[in-house]
Amino acid sequence: MSARKYVNWTKENGIAVVTIDNPPVNVLSEAVGLEIRECVHEIEYDEEVVVLILTGAGRAFMAGADIKEFPSKMAPGEAKKMALEHFHTYNKLDYLPKPTIAALNGITLGGGLELAMTCDIRIAGESVKLGLPEIKLGLFPGAGGTQRLPRLIGEGRAKELMFMGDPIDAQEAHRIGLVNKVVPDDQVMNAAMEMANVLRTRTLTALSRIKKAVDKGLEMDLVNGVLYEAELIDEVFQTEDIVEGCNAFFEKREAKFKHR
Missing domain, CATH: 1.10.12 (Lyase 2-enoyl-coa Hydratase; Chain  A, domain 2)
Incomplete structure (x- = not known):
């Protein structure tokens, strides 16, 4: 349905599949964020689409923000602009008036986990690692992570994940309510499609x-x-x-x- 450099989407039977493809690990650059917003905007106004599935190409869902862009953000006010730009991307997906499913096919860290948290449902492959490692760079999650994570898993667990910065496995993420379902790695998209096919029959x-x-x-x-x-x-x-x-x-x- 779309022909962009980093993010594209297809549509079939009322289900839109948005795929992030920014090798090697689908980092969130400004360009990627813009293309995500464009795709979600198109899907919002496509009357045939009932459900959106978001996934990544290759071995990652999204490994985080593009650290190569960080040096240009160290002047006062620049990091705030970057955070709000990413937040705008995430809100576009969060506020989409259609069900959204994150198919976590691989690494889901930093900005990638913040992005996944904007979806209504998260399905993870059994070998997926999830976390917010920004503290190890001297940072903290700045695109909604400090707000969405406590709302999903509670204040104490959220602070621990952000304070420590260590990733957790998919089984632990399921136990604490961060993901809805864990399936074999090669079944992530199948599980997401199975759920989407049920949802598309609803109104x-x-x-x-x-x-x-x-x-x-x-x-x-x-x-x-x-x-x-x-x-x-x-x-x-x-x-x-x-x-x-x-x-x-x-x-x-x-x-x-x-x-x-």
Whole structure:
């Protein structure tokens, strides 16, 4: 579907697959970030796409930010610009109103883990290493890692991972809730596609609102979160797909949603 230098995407049966291909380990340069944003923007407005899968080419999902760009960021204010640019890339994916799955096919470190955390679901190969090693460079995760990781695994575990900087294996990541599923390395994309094929049969009118209810609700207290949920459920009851879903239930058949 796209012809870019570092990031491309394809589409089939309502599933978009975005592949980062910046050898040897798919580091996040400014150019890679820009191309990710472009691809996600196209997918957001493609009415045929219901689910997005994000993965890396070769032996890495993403090994982190491009350290070669760091020396140019040492003047006051330059690192902030870089961090916000990467954060803009991550938010584009995080706020996509469609389910997203990170297929972690290899090394997932630093900015790569920050990127993976923007996805709704993470599936990792059994030999994958995940971590935030920035502390070993005298840095810390600066593109949302200090904010997203505690929300996923809790404050204590998140601080330990960032303080120590050592990677963990996929099994430990699954145990602490950082990844949803661990599969054999050669089955990562198959597992992601299997889940995506289920999700594409659901309706985006509900999927997108589930995502909004959870993500925005986490920023609210319980009462306001429930009130926001009630607004969204009222919206769903005004859609064509709720009618189709109910009719399919009464007629004992599979629903055929139109995402309207």
